[in-house]
Amino acid sequence: MADSPLLGPVKRSRVQIRIITHLIVLLGAVGCMRSQGLPDTDGHAEIDSAANSIPAHHQADGTFTNTNGQAINKSLGDLIKAFNEQKKPDPVDFPVLTPNQILIENPTANQITWIGHSTFLLQVDGLNILTDPHFTERASPFSFMGPKRIVPPALTLEQLPNIDAVIISHNHYDHMDEDTLYSLVQQQPDNPPHIFVPLGLKSWFDEDDFPNVTELDWWQALTLGETTFVSVPVQHWSARGIFDRNKSLWAGWVIDTPHLRFLSVGDSGYSADFKKIGECFPGIDLAAIPIGAYNPRWFMQDAHMNPDEAVQVFQDLGAEQGIGMHWGTFILTFEEMTEPPKRLHQAMANAQLSPDRFVAMQHGETKILEANQPYPSESTCIQNEKSSG
Numbered sequence: 001m002a003d004s005p006l007l008g009p010v011k012r013s014r015v016q017i018r019i020i021t022h023l024i025v026l027l028g029a030v031g032c033m034r035s036q037g038l039p040d041t042d043g044h045a046e047i048d049s050a051a052n053s054i055p056a057h058h059q060a061d062g063t064f065t066n067t068n069g070q071a072i073n074k075s076l077g078d079l080i081k082a083f084n085e086q087k088k089p090d091p092v093d094f095p096v097l098t099p100n101q102i103l104i105e106n107p108t109a110n111q112i113t114w115i116g117h118s119t120f121l122l123q124v125d126g127l128n129i130l131t132d133p134h135f136t137e138r139a140s141p142f143s144f145m146g147p148k149r150i151v152p153p154a155l156t157l158e159q160l161p162n163i164d165a166v167i168i169s170h171n172h173y174d175h176m177d178e179d180t181l182y183s184l185v186q187q188q189p190d191n192p193p194h195i196f197v198p199l200g201l202k203s204w205f206d207e208d209d210f211p212n213v214t215e216l217d218w219w220q221a222l223t224l225g226e227t228t229f230v231s232v233p234v235q236h237w238s239a240r241g242i243f244d245r246n247k248s249l250w251a252g253w254v255i256d257t258p259h260l261r262f263l264s265v266g267d268s269g270y271s272a273d274f275k276k277i278g279e280c281f282p283g284i285d286l287a288a289i290p291i292g293a294y295n296p297r298w299f300m301q302d303a304h305m306n307p308d309e310a311v312q313v314f315q316d317l318g319a320e321q322g323i324g325m326h327w328g329t330f331i332l333t334f335e336e337m338t339e340p341p342k343r344l345h346q347a348m349a350n351a352q353l354s355p356d357r358f359v360a361m362q363h364g365e366t367k368i369l370e371a372n373q374p375y376p377s378e379s380t381c382i383q384n385e386k387s388s389g
């Protein structure tokens with residue numbers, strides 16, 4: 001594989017370019033601040049604009065906004081203020097369970113394994129799907145600095161089964177890891193995974209000739225076999241360098257298989273989007289919802305929900321089961337690393353919901369998923385079904 005012509009030279013040149021251009025983004029890779037935008041009174045600009053040819057979240061300058069009409073864009077001054085006002089939490093050496101390799105290779109039931117941060121291995125109806133795969137040492141454009149992994153991935157790349165599909169929520173470094181993606185493709189040269197990305201990100205993959213990449217706008221879908229992948233709106237922002245803020249979209253992904261309706265939220269602040277997603281996709285069996293990287297609130301809340309808001313999202317979605325994502329792996333913000341699961345448990349109790357319906361899994365834990373009754377995967381909210389050809 002080392003001598004594969006795929007990706008090598010182009011990748012090296014991109015590394016050099018990004019060292020020059022990405023320093024500021026490294027500083028700002030977490031946290032967000034709202035900037036000017038065109039507020040929408042009811043938070044449903046997307047729906048109201050359906051009759052227009054250009055969706056409301058597409059801006060004239062080529063950037064994207066959230067469904068409330070607002071872009072998230074922080075100033076360097078606020079970033080410095082946020083990082084000066086609190087002490088970074090201590091690292092926590094969470095135990096990492098060893099997944100059962102035999103069942104990972106040949107699952108006897110539908111199952112999901114938490115590899116760490118926002119990376120899950122979802123194995124359902126014969127498909128192996130990775131969410132926001134990140135298996136390297138840092139969530140950063142640099143190999144020598146930037147947020148360092150505190151807890152190792154529960155599986156190595158080599159321990160993964162053949163991956164059929166990868167979903168990417170957005171281009172931040174803790175969700176879209178270049179080296180991981182290269183490795184995934186290179187270790188499956190004959191049948192590389194299908195990579196689903198939000199609108200505007202395909203060109204990044206095309207630069208390095210990644211095969212099988214599909215980019216989808218919100219409410220667009222692609223069906224592979226019996227499984228439909230739908231890009232849905234969440235409230236966040238994007239950037240990898242200093243000149244590309246919000247030039248590619250961010251998205252949650254609904255994955256409808258014959259026996260599971262799954263949602264991976266990715267990164268999001270609390271928003272009206274989740275009620276809409278729940279209306280469009282009733283009966284979500286399992287939702288992966290972020291519960292970490294939320295303090296300080298004045299700086300983070302537009303882009304990252306806290307556990308209380310995550311429970312509200314769980315209720316807005318009408319999901320049957322929830323699992324926490326985006327915690328316990330990197331230190332990105334200022335809450336203690338152990339705080340998100342405790343607050344999640346308390347928030348479920350406060351909402352008079354059984355805490356075992358929305359849980360924070362242990363690193364490496366595998367959760368067996370019940371096979372549910374099949375239901376029609378079509379949703380009237382899907383505006384454009386792409387061809388898989």
Ligand SMILES: [Zn+2]
Pocket residue numbers: 170172236237267
């Ligand atoms: Zn992000």
Ligand SMILES: [Zn+2]
Pocket residue numbers: 172174175267326
């Ligand atoms: Zn993130």
